[in-house]
Amino acid sequence: MSIExxxxxxxMAAKGAAKVVAGLKTNKKNEVLERVAQELVDGADTIKQENxxxxxxxxxxGLSDAMIDRLTVSDAVIDSMANGLRDVIALxxxxxxVTGMWLRPNGLQVGRVRIPLGVIGMIYEARxxxxxxAAGLCLKAGNAVILRGGSEALYSNTILARIIQRxxxxxxxxxxxxxxxxxxxxxxxxxxxxxxxSVDLIIxxxxxxxxxxxxxxxxxxxxxxxxxxxxxxxxxxADLDMAENISYNAKVQRPGVCNAMExxxxxxxxxxxxxxxxxxxxxxxxxxxxxxxKTCRIVPEAKQAADEDWPAxxxxxxxxxxxxxxxxxxxxxxxxxxxxxxxxxxxxxxxxARRFLREVDASxxxxxxxxxxxDGGELxxxxxxxxxxxxxxxxxxxxxxxxxxTKFVVFGDGQVxx
Amino acid sequence: MSIExxxxxxxMAAKGAAKVVAGLKTNKKNEVLERVAQELVDGADTIKQENxxxxxxxxxxGLSDAMIDRLTVSDAVIDSMANGLRDVIALxxxxxxVTGMWLRPNGLQVGRVRIPLGVIGMIYEARxxxxxxAAGLCLKAGNAVILRGGSEALYSNTILARIIQRxxxxxxxxxxxxxxxxxxxxxxxxxxxxxxxSVDLIIxxxxxxxxxxxxxxxxxxxxxxxxxxxxxxxxxxADLDMAENISYNAKVQRPGVCNAMExxxxxxxxxxxxxxxxxxxxxxxxxxxxxxxKTCRIVPEAKQAADEDWPAxxxxxxxxxxxxxxxxxxxxxxxxxxxxxxxxxxxxxxxxARRFLREVDASxxxxxxxxxxxDGGELxxxxxxxxxxxxxxxxxxxxxxxxxxTKFVVFGDGQVxx
Numbered sequence: 001m002s003i004e005x006x007x008x009x010x011x012m013a014a015k016g017a018a019k020v021v022a023g024l025k026t027n028k029k030n031e032v033l034e035r036v037a038q039e040l041v042d043g044a045d046t047i048k049q050e051n052x053x054x055x056x057x058x059x060x061x062g063l064s065d066a067m068i069d070r071l072t073v074s075d076a077v078i079d080s081m082a083n084g085l086r087d088v089i090a091l092x093x094x095x096x097x098v099t100g101m102w103l104r105p106n107g108l109q110v111g112r113v114r115i116p117l118g119v120i121g122m123i124y125e126a127r128x129x130x131x132x133x134a135a136g137l138c139l140k141a142g143n144a145v146i147l148r149g150g151s152e153a154l155y156s157n158t159i160l161a162r163i164i165q166r167x168x169x170x171x172x173x174x175x176x177x178x179x180x181x182x183x184x185x186x187x188x189x190x191x192x193x194x195x196x197x198s199v200d201l202i203i204x205x206x207x208x209x210x211x212x213x214x215x216x217x218x219x220x221x222x223x224x225x226x227x228x229x230x231x232x233x234x235x236x237x238a239d240l241d242m243a244e245n246i247s248y249n250a251k252v253q254r255p256g257v258c259n260a261m262e263x264x265x266x267x268x269x270x271x272x273x274x275x276x277x278x279x280x281x282x283x284x285x286x287x288x289x290x291x292x293x294k295t296c297r298i299v300p301e302a303k304q305a306a307d308e309d310w311p312a313x314x315x316x317x318x319x320x321x322x323x324x325x326x327x328x329x330x331x332x333x334x335x336x337x338x339x340x341x342x343x344x345x346x347x348x349x350x351x352x353a354r355r356f357l358r359e360v361d362a363s364x365x366x367x368x369x370x371x372x373x374x375d376g377g378e379l380x381x382x383x384x385x386x387x388x389x390x391x392x393x394x395x396x397x398x399x400x401x402x403x404x405x406t407k408f409v410v411f412g413d414g415q416v417x418x
Numbered sequence: 419m420s421i422e423x424x425x426x427x428x429x430m431a432a433k434g435a436a437k438v439v440a441g442l443k444t445n446k447k448n449e450v451l452e453r454v455a456q457e458l459v460d461g462a463d464t465i466k467q468e469n470x471x472x473x474x475x476x477x478x479x480g481l482s483d484a485m486i487d488r489l490t491v492s493d494a495v496i497d498s499m500a501n502g503l504r505d506v507i508a509l510x511x512x513x514x515x516v517t518g519m520w521l522r523p524n525g526l527q528v529g530r531v532r533i534p535l536g537v538i539g540m541i542y543e544a545r546x547x548x549x550x551x552a553a554g555l556c557l558k559a560g561n562a563v564i565l566r567g568g569s570e571a572l573y574s575n576t577i578l579a580r581i582i583q584r585x586x587x588x589x590x591x592x593x594x595x596x597x598x599x600x601x602x603x604x605x606x607x608x609x610x611x612x613x614x615x616s617v618d619l620i621i622x623x624x625x626x627x628x629x630x631x632x633x634x635x636x637x638x639x640x641x642x643x644x645x646x647x648x649x650x651x652x653x654x655x656a657d658l659d660m661a662e663n664i665s666y667n668a669k670v671q672r673p674g675v676c677n678a679m680e681x682x683x684x685x686x687x688x689x690x691x692x693x694x695x696x697x698x699x700x701x702x703x704x705x706x707x708x709x710x711x712k713t714c715r716i717v718p719e720a721k722q723a724a725d726e727d728w729p730a731x732x733x734x735x736x737x738x739x740x741x742x743x744x745x746x747x748x749x750x751x752x753x754x755x756x757x758x759x760x761x762x763x764x765x766x767x768x769x770x771a772r773r774f775l776r777e778v779d780a781s782x783x784x785x786x787x788x789x790x791x792x793d794g795g796e797l798x799x800x801x802x803x804x805x806x807x808x809x810x811x812x813x814x815x816x817x818x819x820x821x822x823x824t825k826f827v828v829f830g831d832g833q834v835x836x
Binding site: 023102104108110113115117118200201221223239242245246248249250253353357358359361362363364365366367368369370372373374378379380390391392393395396397405406407408409410411412413414415416417418 | 441520522526528531533535536618619639641657660663664666667668671771775776777779780781782783784785786787788790791792796797798808809810811813814815823824825826827828829830831832833834835836
């Protein structure tokens, strides 16, 4: 069977299975997820054996240490996958929730009820834990899912899929509800993106190149973010200790992720009092600073920033720094170079806090808090399947509710239209 | 300037204007809409003169009476456009509405706030009233809009755009907030569909062929329905008088619209008592009946239905009729031939009403009410810009809220992530 035929069969199986999982009661879905959690722990040795094959292949291909780290499935990773599933079990089931109900003058009672989206195609990095996370969230929201992880994780993902499918089968449910693409070839991605008759949504995660490829080739709606060029703006009159803590956390706590700060904007009124000590802490943490001319005058250790620095997503211990002469300039800079992902202001001024929240267009806008909080778990969604900077359907972290839609239900007593 | 350049300039102007209208207070938006309403009535003679040019062209092209009827702008149509705007003025402004707010354990206060989508591209039939309706809804929801009505309505749409833009200008707002594509050439549509950097959403309305063309050629997200193959299912034990009224209304009240019934499904237990009288009423109303073999036995005047009748959207006084042996068969028939648009059951049974609402996948599912209620106004959304059978973002009639999205706002006191 060709890759195209394989993917087509998987998509058809997913479509059939989606109808079954859409109607499942919460208990049944939780039962399957608990079974998977248990079998992950019970099957740890087998999983690690399969993962070892992926690791050998990855080493042979010369993957970076960071990539090999993400690919590695240790006992700790297995425990965290199982615990992640139990967190999803504990979340309320979005399906069937009524988001509103009202009575019309003619007596019709109209409501909107949450229903699953259908079949979701996930395209992601070589991180086996994402396979379990995504499958758990999609199933809990009543969807079928087709998982295409990075090709280096094929053996790991295959054994994980087998565990999920066994749990589905033992619960009397179709295995098509959660499937892993069984080939390394990139053409499988193209084939998946062409299944617009059976796949309802594509969620790609990973590097910007992969995501652009997906968006350009998909006939199916895509929810994604290309990158996170996140700013912290330290306002005139900000609490400078707070500004330092937030800026440090936003840059240093985990520099390789999309909600890390990439550019620090500082109002000129506080630049001289704020930047030297801030720069000292960054330098201690081995952060390379690239500043505008004013920054470089105040912070001699900063290098001169080039034009490419302002739109850059470093994902590393590098930070662009700009002194701005007004809040207008900060907002304009963000509008020009930001990626609509996460933007924060540190301020003590009520009016400026309100203005920043209102005027800055980003999926998450924060006052006096680190950009690192743009995360489904941190914001209270329970968990997340990704972050969207597309405005349609979901803007920001996507949790269980974002994996559903609503339909209208109407209760009548014989009403007709006149 | 080429058509591509013209459209590109319009899209850039719309993007700039969108930032302005996104931040307008409700009063200001209402003021503009009221001014347009007034100028429509004051400028009635000029509008009708321009419309006369379109009508002459349409007659020359040999358009059908129905199409010429839709194209005609009479005093009554002008009044109804003005009243429609006043209805939109009376609707609550969705922008800035908080759809939820909660406190996190670390003290972060997290909320979701409605914001406009940005720039909306409308592609629709040669109906000048739609120009005003769409512009009113898009502006009220804080969006800029590019309007591409059917080419036969070019003169009418151009004068209407001039009226809207004068009102914008007099209020000190950019004319780019509402623009009409100034050329008849179809390539303008292709050019509009390529402006993915500045247009956020495309809403096409009209025939299935046009909509498929838009979906296939758009790089921008599209909300649409292809067609409405709507069913009424008359259940065993239904109130047959109610079933007759609902079925008659669903087919006959306005047969040319997407929420009219196209197929009637009747449980075999009531077919003999229900169908003869129902068929009599349909025949009186000149409805042509195309039935399954059982239907034809009970209703001699029905023609034999062919395979093409079950998925057909007649948009006319023609009805397919099928006798089913169970509710399962009805639900399967709907899943197979329905278009996820509007589906209704007539029943007296509590459990079957619940089951139909749960299992039938359509944007609007009704119990004991006519399919004709799938309409934003009728369901209480105030007005609608279209009906979506896409599940992403909006499923069903789209009102003001569906022309917005939400962003997360976070109020902190110095929180960082640990």
